[in-house]
Amino acid sequence: MAGSKKADSKEQKEVASQAKASHEKDWLDASKPLNKEHQKMLEWLKMVKFRRTLINGVDEADVWRKIEELNHLYEGSLIAERASHEAILDKYVLKEAELVRYKMAVKNIKKRYDEMVEKNKELQRQLEFLGGKKADSQSDSSSCYSQQKG
Numbered sequence: 001m002a003g004s005k006k007a008d009s010k011e012q013k014e015v016a017s018q019a020k021a022s023h024e025k026d027w028l029d030a031s032k033p034l035n036k037e038h039q040k041m042l043e044w045l046k047m048v049k050f051r052r053t054l055i056n057g058v059d060e061a062d063v064w065r066k067i068e069e070l071n072h073l074y075e076g077s078l079i080a081e082r083a084s085h086e087a088i089l090d091k092y093v094l095k096e097a098e099l100v101r102y103k104m105a106v107k108n109i110k111k112r113y114d115e116m117v118e119k120n121k122e123l124q125r126q127l128e129f130l131g132g133k134k135a136d137s138q139s140d141s142s143s144c145y146s147q148q149k150g
Helices: 001-030 036-047 061-150
Strands: none
Touching: 036 061
16 A cells, blocks of 8 residues: 555656646747747747756756856847837837928928918908909099090
């Protein structure tokens, strides 16, 4: 019985270990890389193995080397992502400057349009004034013409 309990316990640990490894791989497979550096980091995480020791389980120096490698990969990924964000921000700033120029152009066009409308109104008033004078002068000249005939 004691032997079967140990075998069951060992088997359960193995199944749990496989389930944990499977879950970790699923998580890594589900991660979508943001850039090439991130892709390298994900591939490294899938392949990383730690050197085992008899007493503590893993070699501490090896773990620190792996952490340092991961840190370098992570920094590379951050630098690449930062460059991507700065490029997007630069595009946004250029678009914003272009939008400001367009707004100024629209404002100038509106101002010129308003000036032209005012000038048109003034010309209309002058035309009406001259039209009224012309009508008066025509009636005066027609009366003069009729007086000459008669």
